[in-house]
Amino acid sequence: MSDVAVLPENKITADVQAEPTVLLVGHPNVGKSVLFHGLTQKYVIASNYSGTTVAVTRGSMPYAGKQIVAVDTPGVHSLHAAQTSEDEKATRRMIISAKNPIVVQVAEAKNLHRSLLLTAELAELRIPMILVLNMMDEATQAGLTIDIPKLSKALSIPVLMTVATKRQGIDGIAEQLPFAAVPRMPQVFEKPAVSIICDNAIHQLVDQVLTRKKSPTADLKVRAGNLMMHPLWGVPFFCMAMYFMYQFVGVFGAGTLVNYLEKKVFGAYMVPALAKAFTAVVPLPFFHDLLFGEYGVISMGLTYSLAIVLPIVFTFFLAFALFEDSGYLPRLTILSNRLFKYLGLNGKAILPMVLGLGCATMATMTTRILQTKRERFIATLLLAVGVPCSAQLGVVLGITAAIGSWAVFTVLGIVLMQLCIVGFCANLIMPGKPSALVMEMAPIRLPKLLPILKKTWYRMRWFTREVVPLFLWATLGLFIFDKVGLLKLAERILMPVVQGVLGLPGAATPAFVMGFLRRDYGSAGFFRLFEQGQLTVLQTVVSLVVITLFIPCVAHFLMMIKEQGRLRAMGISVFVVTYAVFIGWLVRQVGMRLV
Amino acid sequence: MPALDQIQNNTPVRVVSIEAEGDPSLVRQLMHMGLYPGARVRIHQRYPTYVLVADEGTVALEEDAVRRIRVQAIA
Ligand SMILES: Nc1nc2c(ncn2[C@@H]2O[C@H](COP(=O)(O)OP(=O)(O)OP(=O)(O)O)[C@@H](O)[C@H]2O)c(=O)[nH]1
Numbered sequence: 001m002s003d004v005a006v007l008p009e010n011k012i013t014a015d016v017q018a019e020p021t022v023l024l025v026g027h028p029n030v031g032k033s034v035l036f037h038g039l040t041q042k043y044v045i046a047s048n049y050s051g052t053t054v055a056v057t058r059g060s061m062p063y064a065g066k067q068i069v070a071v072d073t074p075g076v077h078s079l080h081a082a083q084t085s086e087d088e089k090a091t092r093r094m095i096i097s098a099k100n101p102i103v104v105q106v107a108e109a110k111n112l113h114r115s116l117l118l119t120a121e122l123a124e125l126r127i128p129m130i131l132v133l134n135m136m137d138e139a140t141q142a143g144l145t146i147d148i149p150k151l152s153k154a155l156s157i158p159v160l161m162t163v164a165t166k167r168q169g170i171d172g173i174a175e176q177l178p179f180a181a182v183p184r185m186p187q188v189f190e191k192p193a194v195s196i197i198c199d200n201a202i203h204q205l206v207d208q209v210l211t212r213k214k215s216p217t218a219d220l221k222v223r224a225g226n227l228m229m230h231p232l233w234g235v236p237f238f239c240m241a242m243y244f245m246y247q248f249v250g251v252f253g254a255g256t257l258v259n260y261l262e263k264k265v266f267g268a269y270m271v272p273a274l275a276k277a278f279t280a281v282v283p284l285p286f287f288h289d290l291l292f293g294e295y296g297v298i299s300m301g302l303t304y305s306l307a308i309v310l311p312i313v314f315t316f317f318l319a320f321a322l323f324e325d326s327g328y329l330p331r332l333t334i335l336s337n338r339l340f341k342y343l344g345l346n347g348k349a350i351l352p353m354v355l356g357l358g359c360a361t362m363a364t365m366t367t368r369i370l371q372t373k374r375e376r377f378i379a380t381l382l383l384a385v386g387v388p389c390s391a392q393l394g395v396v397l398g399i400t401a402a403i404g405s406w407a408v409f410t411v412l413g414i415v416l417m418q419l420c421i422v423g424f425c426a427n428l429i430m431p432g433k434p435s436a437l438v439m440e441m442a443p444i445r446l447p448k449l450l451p452i453l454k455k456t457w458y459r460m461r462w463f464t465r466e467v468v469p470l471f472l473w474a475t476l477g478l479f480i481f482d483k484v485g486l487l488k489l490a491e492r493i494l495m496p497v498v499q500g501v502l503g504l505p506g507a508a509t510p511a512f513v514m515g516f517l518r519r520d521y522g523s524a525g526f527f528r529l530f531e532q533g534q535l536t537v538l539q540t541v542v543s544l545v546v547i548t549l550f551i552p553c554v555a556h557f558l559m560m561i562k563e564q565g566r567l568r569a570m571g572i573s574v575f576v577v578t579y580a581v582f583i584g585w586l587v588r589q590v591g592m593r594l595v
Numbered sequence: 596m597p598a599l600d601q602i603q604n605n606t607p608v609r610v611v612s613i614e615a616e617g618d619p620s621l622v623r624q625l626m627h628m629g630l631y632p633g634a635r636v637r638i639h640q641r642y643p644t645y646v647l648v649a650d651e652g653t654v655a656l657e658e659d660a661v662r663r664i665r666v667q668a669i670a
Contacts, residue, residue: 027627077628078624080620111629113629114628114629114652117626117631203633334644337643337657338643437644437655439654440629440655
């Protein structure tokens with residue numbers, strides 16, 4: 001290929017004998033994931049929001065006739081030891097501890113200067129590397145030409161040009177790996193602690209190899225991006241985005257798709273047919289109950305996870321991927337930064353918070369992108385308190401809409417208010433303060449269908465692997481609890497709280513117990529009671545508020561333990577339950593005086 | 596040398612230095628986002644958060660950090 005650089009002669013520093021490990025390293029959002037996908041057999045979630053490659057992905061790629069391990073590392077802003085972000089520490093550790101590593105630095109061709117800053121830092125680690133200038137198409141569009149052979153010679157490492165999304169130049173990477181070397185780089189940061197005056201060497205190098213034909217003009221995409229983060233125009237844009245979400249996830253996903261799958265496919269055909277076939281083969285009532293009874297693993301667990309949650313989560317992930325890949329999320333970060341500051345977070349928290357509207361379990365996992373432990377804790381707390389997941393939101397909206405639109409706003413308003421109050425108090429009580437927002441803004445890119453579908457597919461796969469089994473186990477647990485009478489016991493313990501404090505009929509207790517298993521099932525239980533006329537309007541509002549603020553589903557609880565540790569997760573849960581009951585009581589008191 | 600927050604919106608200037616006092620990692624972070632000394636930069640918007648547009652990147656920052664950036668007019 002013509003865009004592969006001339007090689008420095010006899011520069012074989014990588015040991016061909018021992019098998020090397022290839023590490024893809026680069027600034028965030030330079031196309032590493034796409035490139036990795038092109039190089040290896042395994043797919044990683046690629047996104048236009050910096051920091052979403054939280055987990056590291058491995059794959060294999062050809063090298064000197066063998067298959068060797070390739071690793072996609074999280075995007076970093078710097079590799080210097082003084083950096084504090086988890087991703088940066090992890091990447092640095094990975095490079096240093098890898099056996100016989102070769103670094104493939106992936107860089108955005110448009111941003112040569114800052115890319116070379118990273119090259120300089122990599123050079124300090126004394127590890128053989130090659131430099132890949134990706135997104136050549138965008139650089140050309142911006143009127144830039146780079147003298148690749150000259151750059152390669154100056155650094156004395158192979159330098160390649162690629163367009164990862166079109167697979168251009170990717171094959172050259174495997175060919176050039178054997179020629180990887182430690183780049184010849186002047187020391188850039190002599191005194192990192194004091195203000196840095198100039199990094200002359202890189203300036204000179206860039207001046208030598210880069211020519212700028214025309215200055216880039218603001219195109220349509222840039223203008224759209226500007227509107228999205230405009231203090232005024234950003235608001236209607238946000239409303240439009242939310243309306244789209246509501247129509248697509250709420251109406252289409254939670255309404256049309258769920259109705260079809262739950263009532264028709266599962267309810268009318270699959271479950272009865274399976275039950276009939278099963279009873280014909282195994283005529284034991286116990287096992288029939290276990291699989292198809294009231295708390296049956298198939299009739300309840302599987303139906304719930306596949307027919308109700310999955311379609312909602314699917315439509316949500318699809319919409320979310322669209323926001324991510326278009327570059328809308330970072331714009332939203334800017335708009336919301338000041339608001340989040342009051343809650344002890346900064347604008348970056350918009351990612352877990354919006355994701356929480358899809359699946360709070362997954363959102364809890366992504367709190368990892370937040371900078372400080374304090375922020376991760378507060379975000380986890382807020383997700384547990386009152387960010388309703390899409391499954392639950394669907395049911396809550398359904399019920400409140402049946403009462404009247406005022407009920408929708410009342411319930412959601414109360415819940416939103418609690419989020420603000422809890423966040424505000426946490427910010428006051430906990431030592432420290434929210435960290436300042438320093439964020440690079442990914443450019444607006446026209447999202448492509450295939451990557452969006454792939455990303456959604458991989459998230460769905462994660463969901464079915466990680467979350468669906470939890471639901472099945474939980475249903476089994478429920479079944480056993482029911483059989484040995486523990487369910488009744490739990491209900492008896494809760495009864496005084498439900499009747500005395502919240503003023504609800506005793507029949508509402510099972511819905512709360514169930515709420516732990518599946519947040520929306522709790523809500524659905526209330527819906528039935530409301531339809532049967534067992535709940536007044538006020539009682540319905542109280543129960544919906546409580547169940548929304550109430551403890552998260554089992555999967556969410558387990559994820560909290562994983563991310564925050566047992567102690568904090570328990571602490572959060574105890575707080576959330578107490579708080580939910582307290583607010584429910586308060587709503588009832590206020591409501592009784594108003595009505 | 597003026598701090599960047601004193602420059603009018605959309606007037607391109609050149610970054611001279613970044614005051615690192617108290618936050619050495621910020622300097623590196625900003626350099627790697629395109630705000631290295633010598634880079635051309637302009638303020639795109641101030642509210643609700645500063646957005647700076649440089650040749651090699653667009654960065655969102657809070658006022659505190661923008662004040663640390665010393666700039667000079669482009670010759
Ligand atoms: N025009 C163009 N776009 C590209 C190219 N390579 C990747 N992209 C797009 O750039 C965006 C970011 O790609 P990713 O692969 O997620 O970047 P990354 O470096 O892995 O990002 P993080 O892991 O989040 O740091 C995606 O929307 C890609 O479709 C390219 O060569 N040309």
